[in-house]
Structures are given as C-alpha cells and as structure tokens.
Amino acid sequence: MGMRDEMLGLARRARQARPGLATLSRSVKDKALIAMADALVAGRGVLLAANKRDLDAARGLSSAMVDRLTLTDARIESMAEGLRQVAVLPDPVGEMERVWVRPNGLRIGKMRVPIGVVLVIYESRPNVTADAAGLCLKSGNPCILRGGSESIHTNSAIAGVLTRAAAAAGVPEGAIQFVETTDREAVGALVELEDCIDVVIPRGGKGLVKAIAERSRIPVIKHLDGVCHTFVDASADREMALAICHNAKVQRPGVCNAMETLLVHAEIAESFLPAVAADLEAAGVELRGCERSREIVSSMKAATEDDWYAEYLDLILAVRVVDGLEEAIDHINRYGSAHSDAIVTEDYSAAMRFLEGVDSAVVYVNASTRFTDGFEFGFGAEIGISTNRLHARGPMGLFELTTYKYVVFGSGQVRG
Amino acid sequence: MGMRDEMLGLARRARQARPGLATLSRSVKDKALIAMADALVAGRGVLLAANKRDLDAARGLSSAMVDRLTLTDARIESMAEGLRQVAVLPDPVGEMERVWVRPNGLRIGKMRVPIGVVLVIYESRPNVTADAAGLCLKSGNPCILRGGSESIHTNSAIAGVLTRAAAAAGVPEGAIQFVETTDREAVGALVELEDCIDVVIPRGGKGLVKAIAERSRIPVIKHLDGVCHTFVDASADREMALAICHNAKVQRPGVCNAMETLLVHAEIAESFLPAVAADLEAAGVELRGCERSREIVSSMKAATEDDWYAEYLDLILAVRVVDGLEEAIDHINRYGSAHSDAIVTEDYSAAMRFLEGVDSAVVYVNASTRFTDGFEFGFGAEIGISTNRLHARGPMGLFELTTYKYVVFGSGQVRG
Numbered sequence: 001m002g003m004r005d006e007m008l009g010l011a012r013r014a015r016q017a018r019p020g021l022a023t024l025s026r027s028v029k030d031k032a033l034i035a036m037a038d039a040l041v042a043g044r045g046v047l048l049a050a051n052k053r054d055l056d057a058a059r060g061l062s063s064a065m066v067d068r069l070t071l072t073d074a075r076i077e078s079m080a081e082g083l084r085q086v087a088v089l090p091d092p093v094g095e096m097e098r099v100w101v102r103p104n105g106l107r108i109g110k111m112r113v114p115i116g117v118v119l120v121i122y123e124s125r126p127n128v129t130a131d132a133a134g135l136c137l138k139s140g141n142p143c144i145l146r147g148g149s150e151s152i153h154t155n156s157a158i159a160g161v162l163t164r165a166a167a168a169a170g171v172p173e174g175a176i177q178f179v180e181t182t183d184r185e186a187v188g189a190l191v192e193l194e195d196c197i198d199v200v201i202p203r204g205g206k207g208l209v210k211a212i213a214e215r216s217r218i219p220v221i222k223h224l225d226g227v228c229h230t231f232v233d234a235s236a237d238r239e240m241a242l243a244i245c246h247n248a249k250v251q252r253p254g255v256c257n258a259m260e261t262l263l264v265h266a267e268i269a270e271s272f273l274p275a276v277a278a279d280l281e282a283a284g285v286e287l288r289g290c291e292r293s294r295e296i297v298s299s300m301k302a303a304t305e306d307d308w309y310a311e312y313l314d315l316i317l318a319v320r321v322v323d324g325l326e327e328a329i330d331h332i333n334r335y336g337s338a339h340s341d342a343i344v345t346e347d348y349s350a351a352m353r354f355l356e357g358v359d360s361a362v363v364y365v366n367a368s369t370r371f372t373d374g375f376e377f378g379f380g381a382e383i384g385i386s387t388n389r390l391h392a393r394g395p396m397g398l399f400e401l402t403t404y405k406y407v408v409f410g411s412g413q414v415r416g
Numbered sequence: 417m418g419m420r421d422e423m424l425g426l427a428r429r430a431r432q433a434r435p436g437l438a439t440l441s442r443s444v445k446d447k448a449l450i451a452m453a454d455a456l457v458a459g460r461g462v463l464l465a466a467n468k469r470d471l472d473a474a475r476g477l478s479s480a481m482v483d484r485l486t487l488t489d490a491r492i493e494s495m496a497e498g499l500r501q502v503a504v505l506p507d508p509v510g511e512m513e514r515v516w517v518r519p520n521g522l523r524i525g526k527m528r529v530p531i532g533v534v535l536v537i538y539e540s541r542p543n544v545t546a547d548a549a550g551l552c553l554k555s556g557n558p559c560i561l562r563g564g565s566e567s568i569h570t571n572s573a574i575a576g577v578l579t580r581a582a583a584a585a586g587v588p589e590g591a592i593q594f595v596e597t598t599d600r601e602a603v604g605a606l607v608e609l610e611d612c613i614d615v616v617i618p619r620g621g622k623g624l625v626k627a628i629a630e631r632s633r634i635p636v637i638k639h640l641d642g643v644c645h646t647f648v649d650a651s652a653d654r655e656m657a658l659a660i661c662h663n664a665k666v667q668r669p670g671v672c673n674a675m676e677t678l679l680v681h682a683e684i685a686e687s688f689l690p691a692v693a694a695d696l697e698a699a700g701v702e703l704r705g706c707e708r709s710r711e712i713v714s715s716m717k718a719a720t721e722d723d724w725y726a727e728y729l730d731l732i733l734a735v736r737v738v739d740g741l742e743e744a745i746d747h748i749n750r751y752g753s754a755h756s757d758a759i760v761t762e763d764y765s766a767a768m769r770f771l772e773g774v775d776s777a778v779v780y781v782n783a784s785t786r787f788t789d790g791f792e793f794g795f796g797a798e799i800g801i802s803t804n805r806l807h808a809r810g811p812m813g814l815f816e817l818t819t820y821k822y823v824v825f826g827s828g829q830v831r832g
Binding site (some may be wrong): 019097133365412 | 434442510551614615630633635656664773779784807820825831
C-alpha cells in the first residue's frame with residue numbers, strides 16, 4: 001500500500017468519527033479524559049520501556065534534546081494531570097453567546113461547534129501527544145497526531161494507551177489517530193487530504209511550519225516566531241520598567257513570548273539605559289545596541305539591521321533609542337512578528353495610542369510579554385499560540401478549537 | 417513594467433494605507449461613505465457613459481448577462497443608498513465583547529480590529545464595486561477590487577468616483593485600489609503577494625473560486641455552492657411545510673440559499689408528496705425523484721446519484737423519501753454542501769437532534785432556507801456567504817470583516 005493510501009485510510013477513519021464525536025455528551029468526554037489520565041499512570045511501565053528505546057537511539061542528539069525526550073514518573077503524572085485539568089474545563093460545544101430575534105420572529109443563535117478533523121504535527125516533547133489528544137477530544141474534534149521521529153516509540157505507546165482508554169469509555173472509534181510511520185512523505189500526503197482533514201496545527205521550528213504551510217491544501221494555523229518588544233516610554237515608572245524588562249528577557253529566554261528588542265524613549269535613555277544594561281548584563285544578557293544606545297552604554301555590541309528582525313530565543317537583546325511613541329509603534333509594526341508587545345508608561349494617551357496602533361496579537365500596557373499563554377489568559381489549557389490573523393490569534397484554548405454554526409428557530413417563516 | 421511589479425505596487429499602496437485606515441475615527445469613515453454616495457449620484461453622467469462602452473462591447477453576451485451589467489439611474493441610486501446604509505451601521509472596530517480580570521490583576525480584553533488588506537475578486541454586477549468598497553472602508557480594511565472584464569469601464573468609473581470622494585473626506589490614500597487591467601495574469605500575481613494582502617474574497621462561479629483557492633498563498637474566504645435541503649418530518653404541519661417548500665424552491669431559484677433537494681419522511685410521503693408535487697409543478701418546477709417518490713408521484717423524472725449533489729440554481733428539485741430523521745441527517749451531511757438546511761417538524765426532540773446533527777453553516781427549524789443572508793440575519797449588509805469552516809461561516813457582514821487582538825491592561829505584573 002502506498003503512503004498516500006495509508007494516510008487516506010487513517011484520515012478517513014478520523015473523518016468517520018467526526019459526527020459521533022461532535023455530538024458526544026460532555027459527561028462521556030470528561031469520563032474518558034479521566035480514564036485516559038488513569039491509563040497513562042497505570043501504563044507507566046510500558047511508556048518508560050518505549051521511551052528507553054527512543055533514548056537508546058538518541059545518542060548524538062544534544063543534551064537539551066535528550067532532556068526534552070525523556071519520560072519520568074513525574075512527567076507521566078504531569079501529562080495525566082493535564083488531562084484531568086481539561087476534564088474539568090467547561091465544554092465549549094453547543095454554547096451560544098446570544099440569540100437574537102428578527103422582526104419576523106426568527107430566533108437566530110450562533111452556536112459553537114467542533115472544527116472537524118485536526119492534524120497536529122509536532123516535534124520532540126512527548127507530552128504534546130497527550131495534551132493535543134485531550135484538547136481535541138474535549139472540543140469534539142477527531143485528531144491525527146504526527147510526532148517527531150526521535151520520539152516515535154514513546155509517542156506511539158502514549159497514543160496506544162490513550163486510544164484504548166478512550167474507546168473503553170465510549171469515545172467513537174477513530175477519534176484519536178496516531179501516525180506510526182516516521183516517513184517524511186506521510187506529512188506531505190496528509191496535508192493534501194482536504195476532503196478529510198479540516199485544519200492543520202504544526203508546532204515546531206519555523207522551517208517545519210513554513211514547509212507545511214506552503215504545501216498544505218488545508219487551512220494551517222501557524223505558530224511562527226515571536227519577535228516581541230518592550231517600549232519604555234518617557235513617563236515610565238523606572239522600577240516597574242526595570243522589573244518588566246528583566247522578566248520579559250530573563251525569566252525564560254527560549255520561548256516565543258520573551259522580549260527580543262528593547263525600545264527606549266530618547267528623553268530617558270541617558271538615565272534608564274545604564275540601569276537596565278547593568279541589570280541585564282548581570283543576568284548574563286548580551287546587548288546589541290543602535291548607535292545612540294552605544295553612546296550611552298559603551299559595553300553594547302553594535303546592532304545590525306538583522307538584529308531588529310531577530311528572534312534570539314537566547315540571552316541576547318537588541319536595544320534601540322527612539323524619539324517617541326510613533327517611532328516605537330512604527331518600529332514594532334515594521335520589524336516585529338505581530339506576536340506580543342508591551343509599553344511601559346504612566347501616560348494615559350500614550351497607553352491608548354500604543355494599544356490601538358500596535359498591530360499584534362497581544363498588546364500590553366505595564367506588564368511583561370511573558371503572559372501570552374493560554375493558562376495565564378485563563379483558558380485553562382492551550383494547544384499553542386497562533387500567529388495567524390484569521391480564526392485564532394494569540395493563545396489558543398478549547399474555544400479556539402471550535403468554530404460556529406447558526407441555528408435558526410422559526411415558526412413557519414418564509415421570505416417575502 | 418511586468419504584471420507582478422505592477423500588482424506589487426498596487427498592493428503596497430493598499431498596505432501602506434493599513435495603519436491609518438485601521439485607526440481612522442468612525443466619524444470620518446461615515447462622512448466619507450456619505451460623500452461617496454453623493455458622488456455616485458452626482459457622477460451619474462460619467463458612470464452611464466462608461467457603462468455604455470461596456471454595453472457596446474457586450475454584444476454576444478446573454479440577455480441575463482447584459483441585464484446584470486446595465487447601469488440605470490435607479491441602480492446608481494441603489495448603490496448610493498447601500499453606502500448610506502453602511503454609514504449608519506455600528507463600527508465593529510475597537511469593540512470588546514468583554515474584559516476579564518486575572519487573579520494577578522491583569523485585565524484582558526478581546527478587541528475587534530480590521531483584518532488588513534482585502535482582495536475582492538468578482539464578476540459582472542458593477543454594484544459590487546461600491547458595496548465592497550463601502551464595507552471594507554467601514555471595517556477599516558484597505559481593499560483591492562478586481563471586477564470582471566465585461567464591466568471594466570463601469571467598474572473603473574465607479575472606483576474612480578469613490579476613490580476621489582473618499583480621499584477628499586480624509587480617508588488615507590491607497591485605501592481603495594482598483595485593478596485597471598483585464599489581464600488574467602493580474603489575479604495570479606495578486607494572490608501570491610502574501611506579504612501585502614491579508615485575505616482574498618472571490619465572488620463568482622465555482623470555477624473562478626476553486627482556481628483562486630488552489631493558487632492563492634493568502635487565506636481565501638470561499639463562496640462555493642449551496643446544495644440546500646428541506647426535510648419534512650412525519651410530524652410536520654402540512655400547510656407550513658408546503659409554504660416553506662414553495663418559498664425555498666420558487667421565490668428565487670437562482671441563488672445559493674434556494675432548496676435543491678426535498679427529503680420527505682416515509683410515514684407521510686403518500687399524503688404529502690402529491691400535494692407538494694402539485695404545488696411545485698404548478699409553479700413550473702421539474703421534479704426528479706427517487707424510486708419510492710416516483711411510485712407515489714408518477715410525473716417525476718428519475719433522479720440519478722448526481723442529482724443528490726446538484727446545485728441546479730433553477731426550477732428543478734431532487735426529491736427523496738427517507739425512513740426517518742437519521743437517514744435525513746446522513747443524506748444532508750453526505751450530499752449537501754454544508755450551507756443551509758431546514759427541518760419542518762412539530763416534534764421537539766427531532767428539531768433539537770436536527771440542529772445538532774446537521775453540520776451546516778445555517779440550520780433551520782420551521783423556516784425557509786432563503787433567509788441565509790446578511791440583511792435577513794440583521795447584519796445590515798453582507799459581503800457574501802462564506803462556505804469556509806474557519807474564521808467566517810455563513811453570512812458575512814462588517815463583524816466578519818474584522819479579526820481581534822488581545823489588549824492587556826497591567827500595573828507592573830511580571831510572570832513568576
């Protein structure tokens with residue numbers, strides 16, 4: 001059987017589960033999620049043995065990669081806990097925000113419904129297998145899971161445990177599909193099956209996401225880079241600005257919502273830049289400044305044009321002095337990735353203008369960009385952070401895994 | 417200059433208008449819309465002269481095509497009235513449905529913002545030029561308008577009048593771009609400019625829409641077919657069912673929300689089918705029935721498998737007897753286009769099950785499918801009816817021409 005036929009068979013099984021899963025009651029879904037959590041903990045022996053096979057094959061990978069790949073009892077418990085948390089979240093399916101009544105008496109409601117078959121493509125961390133399966137199940141979407149080749153045995157074992165537990169709890173067969181082959185052609189074949197799959201969510205490096213977006217005939221919810229900025233305005237509270245800059249850069253530099261460029265208002269640059277530079281350099285941050293910044297803090301390296309576009313994901317920060325709010329907004333809209341950007345200011349008009357003028361998924365006043373996250377936003381869980389403009393923007397929780405349909409309650413109305 | 421460069425220049429001008437238009441005040445937008453309406457009426461001499469050039473070139477087109485293409489004083493007034501109606505609609509930009517407060521004090525709001533540059537590709541009717549320009553302007557989106565070659569002079573004249581009136585009223589230059597060339601390559605070049613254009617809305621035949629969707633690197637909001645069903649349940653009110661069937665099929669058969677297939681519950685088929693057949697045949701409808709239908713109404717032609725998939729857009733109706741609700745739902749989900757489908761029933765459980773089980777953009781109980789329309793839904797206007805599952809589904813008004821961003825009001829919060 002060719003790769004296309006194999007993937008078509010798998011996608012069709014997911015597709016067949018769509019109507020049953022879309023209308024499955026919340027109580028069955030929640031019981032299944034808890035059964036899946038219990039099954040992961042009960043199956044720890046199988047999971048750790050499978051993980052050992054991946055680890056044995058992982059020689060030559062970086063220690064960071066090996067660490068991400070490694071399962072432990074604590075990590076299995078944490079995956080299970082994630083599923084239990086999803087079980088207690090409200091079910092978005094069937095919710096209607098409002099029903100309005102037309103002059104002819106028609107009552108029209110906008111009802112949340114599952115998107116359909118979700119293809120999740122991810123790398124490395126095996127917990128994504130459980131997270132994605134749980135979120136898709138709760139939101140009524142059959143999922144097709146395609147993990148990285150380095151964790152194939154671990155992911156396969158997790159998916160097997162989850163699938164059996166879900167089926168035993170009454171979830172329609174086919175609702176969770178795992179791609180057992182590591183052949184790269186599998187992804188190429190899957191993203192052309194627009195009649196079976198409704199959305200693709202790739203989570204991984206920029207190269208992976210871009211390659212999938214280019215080839216896919218199915219809508220892709222992209223998770224691309226976060227070139228996030230903090231603009232320290234002339235009126236900023238100095239201590240607050242220092243704390244926010246420190247947090248946004250240092251607390252976890254390797255993630256998409258960490259600050260990559262600091263913009264400082266020229267009026268306070270002479271006093272603020274030395275202070276923020278001292279604090280960040282003490283935390284091990286390498287600073288790359290514009291010419292005006294380097295006249296004030298001579299320890300900075302010279303930034304090039306490329307630095308304004310850079311997502312370092314590391315203890316490196318680009319620094320630029322700007323003449324005012326409008327220059328800051330222009331810089332962010334030009335060089336940024338429209339992910340998360342912050343202003344630190346005590347000036348009401350500047351705050352409102354920044355919120356309006358910065359064209360990003362999340363815009364902050366007086367807070368760290370690190371809060372861009374489904375849990376921090378109160379969604380209870382997240383499947384990722386979208387950099388698309390349409391459908392879902394920013395943190396994606398259960399709500400963003402649904403779409404809507406209109407339901408219309410009539411009493412015999414016809415159009416005149 | 418090559419076609420790609422020419423289109424890139426045009427798209428860049430639209431893109432440059434994006435920040436200014438996104439933050440333009442409602443009062444300026446509304447005054448501009450009224451000025452545009454007045455300019456159309458004042459410019460009727462220019463518009464009719466341009467239209468005459470298109471009509472002179474239209475020899476050989478069908479009389480229906482020529483009719484759609486023809487401008488008259490009344491049609492110019494109707495375009496102007498459309499713009500005035502958009503002016504009085506609420507502006508969705510900046511609206512927040514709710515703001516929630518996190519335990520750490522962060523206030524998070526989901527704010528409606530324009531999508532960005534909208535490329536509208538359409539055929540024939542020149543009023544789309546004014547409708548699309550008005551809706552995009554009100555929702556803060558620069559637009560690129562590409563009309564059909566048969567109405568190029570008319571569309572160009574309308575766009576010229578609108579662009580000048582908008583600019584004089586304070587709308588940023590570049591906000592309304594019209595593609596003056598009729599070269600087919602222009603569309604191919606435009607849909608590859610994903611750095612300048614944010615969404616493509618094609619309105620026209622299925623062939624046009626599919627070709628654009630296949631080639632586009634930009635998200636496409638498709639307007640594909642409406643294979644709409646009415647299911648007459650065993651418990652239906654007979655007179656209501658007859659009235660709804662008549663309206664859904666006969667009132668305007670050439671549109672996407674007209675009924676194309678009638679499903680009748682077997683229990684009432686013997687009494688209901690002769691009545692509905694008599695009514696529809698008297699209205700000139702050709703009936704194509706399944707075998708069981710034809711045993712009851714012998715005047716029906718035999719339906720083939722293709723008829724269940726057909727969007728006739730004409731006085732033709734496919735008819736099928738089903739054994740019950742579940743068979744009706746299965747038929748609709750299998751053969752339909754997930755556009756608009758209705759049940760006629762007095763049975764509460766059947767109504768609720770139909771609403772839940774039918775996977776369409778609009779699902780009706782006891783009403784004609786003909787209501788799927790932005791005006792009928794109370795949106796005040798529509799740019800079309802989406803057949804996508806994501807972002808916008810069903811009728812699209814001003815709200816659906818926006819997306820959102822999160823705005824976060826902090827007081828110095830950092831992540832722990």
